[in-house]
Amino acid sequence: xxxxxxxxxxxxxxxxxxxxxxxxxxxxxxxxxxxxxxxxxxxxxxxxxxxxxxxxxxxxxxxxxxxxxxxxxxxxxxxxxxxxxxxxxxxxxxxxxxxxxxxxxxxxxxxxxxxxxxxxxxxxxxxxxxxxxxxxxxxxxxxxxxxxxxxxxxxxxxxxxxxxxxxxxxxxxxxxxxxxxxxxxxxxxxxxxxxxxxxxxxxxxxxxxxxxxxxxxxxxxxxxxxxxxxxxxxxxxxxxxxxxxxxxxxxxxxxxxxxxxxxxxxxxxxxxxxxxxxxxxxxxxxxxxxxxxxxxxxxxxxxxxxxxxxxxxxxxxxxxxxxxxxxxxxxxxxxxxxxxxxxxxxxxxxxxxxxxxxxxxxxxxxxxxxxxxxxxxxxxxxxxxxxxxxxxxxxxxxxxxxxxxxxxxxxxx
Amino acid sequence: xxxxxxxxxxxxxxxxxxxxxxxxxxxxxxxxxxxxxxxxxxxxxxxxxxxxxxxxxxxxxxxxxxxxxxxxxxxxxxxxxxxxxxxxxxxxxxxxxxxxxxxxxxxxxxxxxxxxxxxxxxxxxxxxxxxxxxxxxxxxxxxxxxxxxxxxxxxxxxxxxxxxxxxxxxxxxxxxxxxxxxxxxxxxxxxxx
Numbered sequence: 001x002x003x004x005x006x007x008x009x010x011x012x013x014x015x016x017x018x019x020x021x022x023x024x025x026x027x028x029x030x031x032x033x034x035x036x037x038x039x040x041x042x043x044x045x046x047x048x049x050x051x052x053x054x055x056x057x058x059x060x061x062x063x064x065x066x067x068x069x070x071x072x073x074x075x076x077x078x079x080x081x082x083x084x085x086x087x088x089x090x091x092x093x094x095x096x097x098x099x100x101x102x103x104x105x106x107x108x109x110x111x112x113x114x115x116x117x118x119x120x121x122x123x124x125x126x127x128x129x130x131x132x133x134x135x136x137x138x139x140x141x142x143x144x145x146x147x148x149x150x151x152x153x154x155x156x157x158x159x160x161x162x163x164x165x166x167x168x169x170x171x172x173x174x175x176x177x178x179x180x181x182x183x184x185x186x187x188x189x190x191x192x193x194x195x196x197x198x199x200x201x202x203x204x205x206x207x208x209x210x211x212x213x214x215x216x217x218x219x220x221x222x223x224x225x226x227x228x229x230x231x232x233x234x235x236x237x238x239x240x241x242x243x244x245x246x247x248x249x250x251x252x253x254x255x256x257x258x259x260x261x262x263x264x265x266x267x268x269x270x271x272x273x274x275x276x277x278x279x280x281x282x283x284x285x286x287x288x289x290x291x292x293x294x295x296x297x298x299x300x301x302x303x304x305x306x307x308x309x310x311x312x313x314x315x316x317x318x319x320x321x322x323x324x325x326x327x328x329x330x331x332x333x334x335x336x337x338x339x340x341x342x343x344x345x346x347x348x349x350x351x352x353x354x355x356x357x358x359x360x361x362x363x364x365x366x367x368x369x370x371x372x373x374x375x376x377x378x379x380x381x382x383x384x385x386x387x388x389x390x391x392x393x394x395x396x397x398x399x400x401x402x403x404x405x406x407x408x409x410x411x412x413x
Numbered sequence: 414x415x416x417x418x419x420x421x422x423x424x425x426x427x428x429x430x431x432x433x434x435x436x437x438x439x440x441x442x443x444x445x446x447x448x449x450x451x452x453x454x455x456x457x458x459x460x461x462x463x464x465x466x467x468x469x470x471x472x473x474x475x476x477x478x479x480x481x482x483x484x485x486x487x488x489x490x491x492x493x494x495x496x497x498x499x500x501x502x503x504x505x506x507x508x509x510x511x512x513x514x515x516x517x518x519x520x521x522x523x524x525x526x527x528x529x530x531x532x533x534x535x536x537x538x539x540x541x542x543x544x545x546x547x548x549x550x551x552x553x554x555x556x557x558x559x560x561x562x563x564x565x566x567x568x569x570x571x572x573x574x575x576x577x578x579x580x581x582x583x584x585x586x587x588x589x590x591x592x593x594x595x596x597x598x599x600x601x602x603x604x605x606x
Contacts, residue, residue, distance in 0.1 A: 016446035
């Protein structure tokens, strides 16, 4: 039976992390002063001949220095920010709408009934509006209907103005704040919204979930139980509906896939974010993205300046990739696997391949053409021996102008 | 290690002795995953672990000429990394926690005896165990790692960390106790499933 220590040890010992290219770049920066690599000569170690104690002294002094946490771009793959902001292949079309969603403002209300003690029925607009669209005017005028006065009371409270104001964002689902006139300091205030929903207090808040005209009724009750009321209409506008379409093109001509983003209706204004980074403000655009999951966020604003945001996750599949064989058998001369060359390099706009003998950093093969390596060491008649290790350094630029560098170990079998 | 791996390792070591950046990268990438895991156990978070690993590898590459091929190369590198982690602990200058040795010794014994439902512990995710170890105080986690993971005895820990054997024992017991305490809610959840 295992004890506690055994189980913890077993678990911790089995953990292994994936290699992080940035960790190597950081270490490389610490280890090497700028110099070209690889070296064609058989240089002996810089430290050969240096006393062991000195080596440790140097190592310890280096290790005690505070190390930079600088994030180094590995140069092999562009960062997310670069993808989102600096993608050169993007094409965009413009829309006329301007992205100016409503901010919280005092709302124009249409008074349809005001029972303030005298026998009168009023129909007028109660506040100025900050909205100026034609649609808004149409909606407001549509509700200009008088309501008869049935509860005319004579209260000895002449200093009180029976009225209220509203503020907020005049869009479906957004909170509208109602506030009784500040002269109402005593008594009870009750609100009836659309003849259905009852709220209490001098301030009330309500979210209208359906666009259109809605009725807001404020009833004031004094200490004697006498009531006065005012009824107003408020217009609530619809939020935009977003017809979102994201498509990754099947054409694999570049490392990164071309992804088309589009939203309808195109008359609305849009703001896009890809993984939290701004990705433009047009109804449709294209980006080249490397494989992986992306969080797409789109906010649309319509003619009423109401906004709606949708968030989706989208997986972009692999684009064109270069496959590098990890070994070959140049010495068997059996017609099989006699040469080595990365697959898909022929689809690149340009490339360079360099094969380096691991043990001495000698360049064994180098080409910028579609010419496979047969195992012969460059500039000599020597052949790579079975069991020898080489490292291929490949730099390839695709048809979209994106460059990738990578390194792959090759074994001679 | 098979003949082939040994052959490959020797070529990498030889390349590193010649300061070949390519060989250094190959070696670093091959050992990174396992050695970062060791550093994580001795640190509070991944940033600190990466620092230990980097400092350790600088020592490895600068002193690789000292490796003469006797014994496992990975073992040699691992020793340097663990020593770097210990140096890191020393630099923090955190006083080792001293508790009642007799009490914590008993506590430790009880804890080992109390571990009856082995299957529940087997179900704990590795990441949760690592997180729990990282939450231990530096003194506890260093002693725990050296004793349980590296196989040091209390005399060796005492010499390495400059603490008494009693402190080493009590820190180990307290580390076990705290580890169990941290893992208890998770163990209870797993037991109920």
